[in-house]
Amino acid sequence: MASKYPVLPVCGVEVYKQDLVVLRDAPPGRDHDWVRADVTTFSRASRQRLAFTASNTEIKFTSMITLTYPREYPSDGETVKKHFHDFMVNLRNKVSPLSHLWFLEFQKRGAPHIHILIRGMRVCRETQAWVSATWYRIVGSGDLRHLAAGTRLERIRKENGARNYAVKYAFKMKQKAVPVGYRNVGRFWGNSRDVKPRPSETISLTNDDLVGALEMSEWGYLRSDTIEWRVLYGASQGLTNWRFHDMLVLSTSGPDQQGQGQL
Numbered sequence: 001m002a003s004k005y006p007v008l009p010v011c012g013v014e015v016y017k018q019d020l021v022v023l024r025d026a027p028p029g030r031d032h033d034w035v036r037a038d039v040t041t042f043s044r045a046s047r048q049r050l051a052f053t054a055s056n057t058e059i060k061f062t063s064m065i066t067l068t069y070p071r072e073y074p075s076d077g078e079t080v081k082k083h084f085h086d087f088m089v090n091l092r093n094k095v096s097p098l099s100h101l102w103f104l105e106f107q108k109r110g111a112p113h114i115h116i117l118i119r120g121m122r123v124c125r126e127t128q129a130w131v132s133a134t135w136y137r138i139v140g141s142g143d144l145r146h147l148a149a150g151t152r153l154e155r156i157r158k159e160n161g162a163r164n165y166a167v168k169y170a171f172k173m174k175q176k177a178v179p180v181g182y183r184n185v186g187r188f189w190g191n192s193r194d195v196k197p198r199p200s201e202t203i204s205l206t207n208d209d210l211v212g213a214l215e216m217s218e219w220g221y222l223r224s225d226t227i228e229w230r231v232l233y234g235a236s237q238g239l240t241n242w243r244f245h246d247m248l249v250l251s252t253s254g255p256d257q258q259g260q261g262q263l
Contacts, residue, residue, distance in 0.1 A: 007228050010207040013239075014199035016056040020232040020239060021199070022210070042176040042188045050103065050189050052231060054166035056197035059099045061117040061162035064154045067135050070146035073111040077184035080104075080112050086138045094130070095121050101162075103169055103189035110179035115169070117162045123155040213239050 008024040067087065074080055084102075092098045099119040106112055121127060128151075136147045143150075156162050178185050205213075207227055214222045217238025 007226060010205065010210055010227055012202060012204045013210065013232075015201050015203065015236055015239070016052075016197050016199055017058065018055040018234060018236050019052060020235045022227055022230055022232065023202070041178065046188060047170040048231070051167045051170040051233075053191060053195065053197060054101065054163050054170070055233075057101070057191075057195045058197070059101075059119055059195050060159075061099070061101065061119050062156055063118055063121050063123050064156060064162070064165070065116040065118065065121075065131055066113060066152040066154075067116070068107070068113040068146075068150050069111045069139060070141045070143040070150060072143075075110075075179075075182045077112075077182065077186045080114075081186050083135075083138050084114055087135055090134050090138075091116075091118075097194075099192050099194050101166060101189070101191040101195050103166070104185075104187075105169075105176065106179055106182075110182065112182075117156075117166065121153075123153055128153045 008027055010022055011025050012023040014021040014023065067084070074083075088098075088100075091100075095118065097120075101117045103115050104112060105115070131153050132147055132151045135151050141147065141150065156165075158164075176188070207225075210227055211222070211225055214232070214235065217235070219232070219235050219238055221233070221235075
């Protein structure tokens with residue numbers, strides 16, 4: 001489906017750990033006060049933001065906590081988020097500073113469960129016992145089977161294990177459908193402030209510069225001579241080598257006529 005807005009001229013890129021974000025000239029007459037709508041589904045845009053965050057954060061997560069409910073569970077997202085908030089308050093008191101990325105799913109029975117990627121928490125029996133007891137107390141379970149099996153604490157062993165898990169989650173729509181009767185679902189994912197990706201540099205360039213650089217790096221997703229996307233997934237590594245910078249320095253177009261100024 002064609003966009004109702006024209007493709008605006010490229011004026012630069014932000015370079016992240018894995019991806020590139022394309023910058024464009026500001027459009028005329030597009031100043032709006034956007035109002036965030038109630039979340040009713042795990043939208044494509046939200047999935048893309050999660051994948052971008054997981055792929056480009058500098059935080060290396062070392063473990064993952066999974067929180068589940070007993071046989072009886074709330075069908076109101078506000079209650080679930082209150083339970084989650086209370087758990088995170090307790091977790092921050094135990095692990096400080098706490099870096100985390102969390103996401104919500106629904107089990108086949110309709111019960112919500114939450115995965116939390118974290119950095120700095122020791123994985124051992126004592127910590128697992130603390131996680132189980134804390135969540136059991138917060139949700140007011142009263143079911144000893146839930147105390148024994150209602151949580152899981154896992155060590156992330158592979159260097160890119162957390163990133164791969166989160167990206168796979170983002171694009172796996174199974175267990176994302178909101179069950180009938182579940183209300184106030186709220187956000188499907190979130191993160192601590194330090195997890196937010198930050199660009200390593202910002203480079204001024206034109207559309208032709210960018211297309212040429214993508215061709216030189218043999219980026220596999222290039223399909224035309226016009227860059228229409230906002231995020232170029234997996235394009236960062238190929239474009240931050242010396243050839244990319246050398247080509248941009250030679251460019252006579254762009255905001256600073258040198259092709260490498262800060263925006």
